[in-house]
Amino acid sequence: MDDDAKLIEFEAKIKRGEKIEPKDWMPERYRKQLIRMMSQHAHSEIVGMLPEGNWITRAPTLRRKMGLIAKVQDEAGHGLYLYSATETLGIGRDEMVDQLLEGKAKYSNIFNYPSLTWADMGVIGWFVDGAAIVNQTMLARSSYGPYSRAMLRICAEENFHKKQGYEIAATLALGTQAQKEMVQNAVDRYWWPSLMMFGPSDKDSPNTPLLMKWKIKRKSNDDLRQRFIDLTIPQAQRIDLTIPDPDLKLNKKTGHWEFGKINWDEFYEVIRGNGPCNKERMTARRKAHFDGEWVRIAAEEYAKKRKTNHSNNN
Amino acid sequence: MISNRDSKTGQALFEYLLRLGDDRLVLGHRLSEWCGHAPILEEDIALANIALDCIGQASNFLSLAGKVENKGRNEDDLAYLREAVDFRNVQMVEVPNGDFAHTIARQFLFDVYSYPLLDELQKSADGEIAGIAEKAVKEDRYHLRHSSEWVRRLGDGTGESHDRVQNAFEDLWTYSEELFFTDEVDDILVAAGIAPDLALIKKAWEEMVAKVMKDATLDIPGNDRYMAQGSRNGRHSEHLGHLLAEMQIVHRSYPGVKW
Amino acid sequence: MADKKPAEPRSDRRDSQWLLWEVFTQSKTGLPHEHAGSVHAPDAEMALQNARDVYARRGPVTSIWVAPSDSITASTSSDSQPFFDPADDKIYRHPQFYKVPKGVKIFK
Numbered sequence: 001m002d003d004d005a006k007l008i009e010f011e012a013k014i015k016r017g018e019k020i021e022p023k024d025w026m027p028e029r030y031r032k033q034l035i036r037m038m039s040q041h042a043h044s045e046i047v048g049m050l051p052e053g054n055w056i057t058r059a060p061t062l063r064r065k066m067g068l069i070a071k072v073q074d075e076a077g078h079g080l081y082l083y084s085a086t087e088t089l090g091i092g093r094d095e096m097v098d099q100l101l102e103g104k105a106k107y108s109n110i111f112n113y114p115s116l117t118w119a120d121m122g123v124i125g126w127f128v129d130g131a132a133i134v135n136q137t138m139l140a141r142s143s144y145g146p147y148s149r150a151m152l153r154i155c156a157e158e159n160f161h162k163k164q165g166y167e168i169a170a171t172l173a174l175g176t177q178a179q180k181e182m183v184q185n186a187v188d189r190y191w192w193p194s195l196m197m198f199g200p201s202d203k204d205s206p207n208t209p210l211l212m213k214w215k216i217k218r219k220s221n222d223d224l225r226q227r228f229i230d231l232t233i234p235q236a237q238r239i240d241l242t243i244p245d246p247d248l249k250l251n252k253k254t255g256h257w258e259f260g261k262i263n264w265d266e267f268y269e270v271i272r273g274n275g276p277c278n279k280e281r282m283t284a285r286r287k288a289h290f291d292g293e294w295v296r297i298a299a300e301e302y303a304k305k306r307k308t309n310h311s312n313n314n
Numbered sequence: 315m316i317s318n319r320d321s322k323t324g325q326a327l328f329e330y331l332l333r334l335g336d337d338r339l340v341l342g343h344r345l346s347e348w349c350g351h352a353p354i355l356e357e358d359i360a361l362a363n364i365a366l367d368c369i370g371q372a373s374n375f376l377s378l379a380g381k382v383e384n385k386g387r388n389e390d391d392l393a394y395l396r397e398a399v400d401f402r403n404v405q406m407v408e409v410p411n412g413d414f415a416h417t418i419a420r421q422f423l424f425d426v427y428s429y430p431l432l433d434e435l436q437k438s439a440d441g442e443i444a445g446i447a448e449k450a451v452k453e454d455r456y457h458l459r460h461s462s463e464w465v466r467r468l469g470d471g472t473g474e475s476h477d478r479v480q481n482a483f484e485d486l487w488t489y490s491e492e493l494f495f496t497d498e499v500d501d502i503l504v505a506a507g508i509a510p511d512l513a514l515i516k517k518a519w520e521e522m523v524a525k526v527m528k529d530a531t532l533d534i535p536g537n538d539r540y541m542a543q544g545s546r547n548g549r550h551s552e553h554l555g556h557l558l559a560e561m562q563i564v565h566r567s568y569p570g571v572k573w
Numbered sequence: 574m575a576d577k578k579p580a581e582p583r584s585d586r587r588d589s590q591w592l593l594w595e596v597f598t599q600s601k602t603g604l605p606h607e608h609a610g611s612v613h614a615p616d617a618e619m620a621l622q623n624a625r626d627v628y629a630r631r632g633p634v635t636s637i638w639v640a641p642s643d644s645i646t647a648s649t650s651s652d653s654q655p656f657f658d659p660a661d662d663k664i665y666r667h668p669q670f671y672k673v674p675k676g677v678k679i680f681k
Contacts, residue, residue: 292353298471
């Protein structure tokens, strides 16, 4: 079969709703797009450990401390699932880690914002994980088998993240005046960056049509963003928190919330590296990697010695 | 459970539960500092698991301590509203993490102590302690497997890893004797069948440490050095105050609220 | 990213993210082991420990297998027709192919 015939068969398979598996033929562009998307997703989980890890040692009760550690640990786990799924496309984890540390790979902008108070642990869980779940529920139906399976597992585990976040936010919102101010402040800081998590508007998202045709993505950035907003507004209203958007208005006809203008200049600036924490996040990841190098090498050397001893004994 | 909480046994039990709880709280706190900074992703997850186990155990022991004390303090009051001098953990768990070798060596020295201790506590005459120990001992068995396997790998890995972990053991040895400190608290509880005799635990500890360090081609440090003491009665290193300042800051800044 | 400085030169080229292992977990005794995912580890003992921490931390898991990924041989999609289609028409392997007199309950 030549490549044209293979492409026709590949697209027919996707149209029929079948999954593509690692050993199946796939267009190079499909593979490249998947590697780009999936590794970015994995990097986001890893860098995402930092802003929340920042509050583990200050969590105000033992229950909160355990909940937060378990959550940050899950992010490491989710990064691991996603790196593994990406590895099925023929790229090693070491190569992906290098790309991140060399500044060649992107990760979600949201983690370049600082976590400033305990309330951020609530609002990050509620908004950021909430947005992630909207996105990931869609990706669980992705055409690439390993990505879709990783997403199913991640979605199942992440449900507790959002609930934990909302519980923290709600407890503060219904608490003392000082607590309420703390959580409103976090909402004010995280709302707009959370909306940007879905990526540029469809008209500025050149990859979207192909990604949707190949069912890597099943919904557009704007549709997902709208779904997140529609889900989140009533949750904020329920605990009497104000979303910092004066243009927010329920369109009774469509049932959707209309919202104000997103500051895309800020979005592109942060992507370019000019966000509040880009440097710190990368410095922290590099430090962990280089400080850990001797450990990784020692464990491999030990394994090598055992293997040699073992074969000598036989 | 001890019915007369004002009795000498009741007071000893409260002290003893603080020792058990504080060791695990402070160690869990230190381990949780690794979250996001470990040498490899799999180890981020492993260290977080151990931290969670330690804090969970601490929460159970401190909660029981509050009940025994009977002054209305719960585990959070005990964790967040005591001063450093009121903490009863050994100094080994409060010293900063250092590098990965230091963290592993400390974890190993503590696990070899904690696992047989919890194993014995399952037989405690106090049913509630026995219940906590029964769950915790399973966790500790895994902690010991993890830390001892790492000691072997670092000790018998590369020249660099060998030196790093040997140095870590040298540094930590100063704090090893404190693990086996006993006073009238132990005397009372051993007599009541509530706590095991630490002398027996010490024997098991020495044997296991010797075995694993030998496998790992490491030298057991000598005892001709300063040996830390006093922390079971509230005399700590300078590090604990800083650790608690960080741990307690949010809780103390908003007294009496719900979180 | 902010910092375009390349990663520091590696002090030792031997550094890696360790070998890739495939993890299979059993959720209840008596059930088959199923593929759960992968982990990286330098050797089998660490692979088992890592698999436990990654795939069994939420339970319920009763047993774990790990195997180096490169020791698994898989069929390819080009195999799929010759490998699997011939099974389609072998109806004599299925119980529906055989008939017993009405009223015999033993085979229900």
